Amino acid sequence: MTGNNGNALRRLVGYLKPHRGKLTFVGFAAIASTLFSVVNPKLLGDATNFLFDSYREGTGVDFGWLGKWLIMMFGLYASSSFFSFLQQYVLASVAQWVTATLRQQVTEKMSRLPLRYFDRHSQGDLLSRAVNDVDSINTSLQQAISQIMSSFLTVVGIVAMMLYISPWLTIVIGITLPLSALAMKWIAGKSKKFFVRQQAELGNVNGHVEEMFGGHRVVKTYGYEEEAIRSFDQMNKKLYDAGRKAQFVSGLMMPLMTFVGNIGYVLIAIVGGVLVLNGNMRIGYVQAFIQYTQQINYPLVQVAGIMNVIQAAIASAERVFRVLDEEEEDRYEPSIGPADKIEGSVSFRNVSFGYEKAKPIIRGFDLGVKEGQTIAIVGPTGAGKTTLINLLMRFYEVDEGSILLGGVDYKDMSREQVRSRYGMVIQDTWLFNGTIRDNIAYGRAGATEEDIVRAARSAYADDFIRKLPDGYDTMLGEDASNISQGQKQLLTIARAILADPTVLILDEATSSVDTRTEMNIQKAMKELMAGRTSFVIAHRLSTIRDADLILVMNNGEIVERGNHRELLEQRGFYADLYHSQFNEKVAI
DSSP, rough: OOHHHHHHHHHHHHHGGGGHHHHHHHHHHHHHEEEEEEEEHHHHHHHHHHHHHHHHHHOOHHHHHHHHHHHEEEEEEEEEHHHHHHHHHHHHHHHHHHHHHHHHHHHHHHHHHHHHHHHHHHHHHHHHHIIIIIIHHHHHHHHHHHHHHHHHOOOOOOHHHHHOOOOOHHHHTTTTHHHHHHHHHHHHHHHHHHHHHHHHHHHHHHHHHHHHHHHHHHHHTTTTTHHHHHHHHHHHHHHHHHHHHHHOOOOOOHHHHHHHHHHHHHHHHHHHHHHHHHTSSSSHHHHHHHHHHHHHHHHHHHHHHHHHHHHHHHHHHHHHHHHSSOOOOOOOOOOOSSSGGGGGGGEEEOOOSSSSSBBOEEEEEEEEEEEEEEEEESSSSSSSHHHHHHHHHTTSSSSSSEETTTTTGGGGGGGHHHHHHEEEOOSOOOSSSSSHHHHHHHSSSOHHHHHHHHHHHHHTTTHHHHHSGGGGGGOOOOOGGTSOHHHHHHHHHHHHHHHHOOEEEETTTTTTTTHHHHHHHHHHHHHHHHHHHEEEEEEGGGGGOOOOOOEEEETTTEEEEEEOOHHHHHTSHHHHHHHHHHHHHOOO
16 A cells, blocks of 8 residues: 555554554464464365265274264364454454544644634534544454454465375365456455545544534524525535445455455366366365365455455545644743743734735734723724634734733743733633533633632622522533523623733623623623723723723724824724714714
8 A cells, every 4th residue: 555545554554553562362262263263174175084984885884983073173263263352352453442542632732722623624524534444443343353364374374285185186276366366456445535535524523513513503504404404415415426336446445355265166166177087185174174165265255254344444544534634833941931921911013924824814903902901903894803702812823923811922931831821712702512510610720619600799790690590510411402592691701800810801602691691791890890901802892991091993904093082082993883882872
């Protein structure tokens, strides 16, 4: 194998190297199991010769010898089964270890990948790589290693016994073996590209299903069901086509191998019959040779049948290793000590940035924020507000210029140090499957019960929490669908309050709550923001009147700056935005 195909296989083999001892034991078990199964046809041939000679010579059958022979045969079959069991047992533990290691590496890798990687790949595709592809590798390892090892040893053992019985008949059967090898090579090469495509299409289907199920309320609200089904049908058809072609091409291998094996069977029957008639060979050994012909065909057919599983595993391994080989975020060694004493002043110095360097979104951006100030950021969609927050949180690195926190350049701190000084509440709430207490406590390690309750009260969440049947022990289900969107937002705000950050970022943090709740949260936010530097992104301009500084952004640049009154007096971009919202409310 060449290219990515061979590279993926070599890397998979590399994961097996730590288990050389177990694999060696598996090899010995396979040899023992194969030895017993390979010797059986020869012993059956000896028994046939014994019975035939007894009949031809007119002597009685030696039932004592026959009984011993039957006991020996039973012992051989039992031993073969026992060693086969040991082989499968040990291989299962090795395969599970390999897949557990791969799954752990993929999970850890994703935690080190930059945000841009997740922006460019659907969640369903990433889940497919971490779950489906790794499971495909697990299934293939358990099946392929055992069958390939047993098949190889079986072929070697059978050829040795054939040569012992009759070199001439061995030469006859040897004519068919190259045909089998050529058929396997040709079909494996043809089917590989279809298995790669099948795994890619499976990732697309998973991504679509995850999006539709995750947003099923929106789908139903806008009557998107039929369009969603049409999109799914198209993706499903592509997956069906890729899977059908992969299985069809790889499925050709077994009938071809069976056909080649039957050619050998016919040749042995004819040549063996001639040798018996000429007195050059005993009939029992011809019977044994016919059995060996069928036996040698079986492992080859097994390998042919397992090739589609191997091809799927290699295709899955390529997708998994592609994730593991992705470029990670640069690891910065901090040149400062602990960041817990860094102050909350923030400075942007001639910052330029674009998600694609050829298309900058922010150009020559300068801003100085004193500790304790509240900075509101407003502007139309696409103005660069969220991009600014991404740079503050160091989700992306600036292309030019620098950002300073407390007078310390970001480049002198690790990302963990930077983010430890920020608390963030965004419009898209994220709560995990667990109790309400655990979700709030996520904001700070080691938080006490009193700290959690205090944070919930400050966010005006304690009242609705205590009304729930299990209070703070209420379990949040999938996507926290058992509480309202506004209640989700309150819990994320409580989490941010508990974190006690130096700099606070609020991205439409009150957009999902009613007006009365919003007023309560604004009070809590005033207390939370007291003495802290705060960045507030808001579309409802009425919520930012008290900000120390309002930045009006458009096309990645600050077009206006000042407080609420100053910007209204300028009668510019901000004033137009503000009055348009006010007029809309009056019209309602």
